[in-house]
Amino acid sequence: MARSTTPSATRKAPKAVTTVPQRLLAEATRLFAERGYDRTSVQEIVEAAGVTKGALYHYFGSKDDLLHEIYGRVLRLQLQRLEAIAGKPDPVEARLFEAAADVVVTSIANLDDTKIFFRSMHQLSxxxxKAVRADRRRYHEKFRALVEEGQSQGVFRPGLSPDLVVDYFFGSVHHLGTWYRHDGQMSAEQVATEYADLLLHSVRQP
Incomplete structure (x- = not known):
């Protein structure tokens, strides 16, 4: 099943970075991506952002807080978008397709953020x-609820484990950072459509 409509925006468009927190996050993201979290010092971040260490500690408290926020802002965006999709009056098939495509597009648009985080999450306090796992669990539970809704309506296969469906799908999404390239043969929307189609084919009643 090929669909022509997927969420727009393939990669994060450049934004005007004007505030101190924005500059700190932008430079931390760039440096973590280039050098790695553990090889980037607080001094290098503040010098690149053109601020003092005092400014960093005022807004974030630590380098640890910067890493946490880099991923946290992506997860908040994805949860907000999922809640909007799930609340639509559309058939559950359409909502699950849109939700699946959206998380692919937003993950690709923020690929550096997600790669940095999954590579360095173990270095968080x-x-x-624990807080990140709780936030991700809320997102996965909302996504899982769409699968359960489809099963209760007889649209999706009743024998499937909704938890396994979620784990299988998001395992593929989290793997995007290992192979997707913005200059590759497929756009974010094309990948999103393929992923969402595969998910729908796997859960739909034969």
């Missing part, structure tokens, strides 16, 4: 790791 235990408290922040």
């Amino acid at each position: 235990p408290e922040k790791q």
Whole structure:
């Protein structure tokens, strides 16, 4: 099943970075991507952002907080968009397709952020790791609820484990950072359509 409509925007468009927190996040993201989280110092971040260490500690408290926010802002965006999609009056098939395509597009648009985070999450404090897992669990539960809704309506196969469907699909989404290239043969929308089609084919009643 090929669909022509997927969320727009393939890659994060350049934005005017004007505030101190925005500059710190932009430079931290760039440096973490280029050098790695553990090889980037606070001094290098503040010099690149053109601010003082005092400014960084005022807004973020630590380098750890910067890493946490880099991924947190992506996850908040995705959860907000998923809640809007799930609340639409459209058939559950259409909502699951749109939700699946949207998380692919937004992940690709923020590919550096997600790659940095998954590569460095283990370096967060235990408290922040716990908070991130809780935020991701809320997103996955909302996504899983669409699968369960389709099963209750007889649209999706009743024998499937909704948790397994979610784990299988998001395992593929999290793998995007290892192979997707913005200058490659497929656009973000094309990948999103393929992923969403595969998901719908796997859960739909034969």
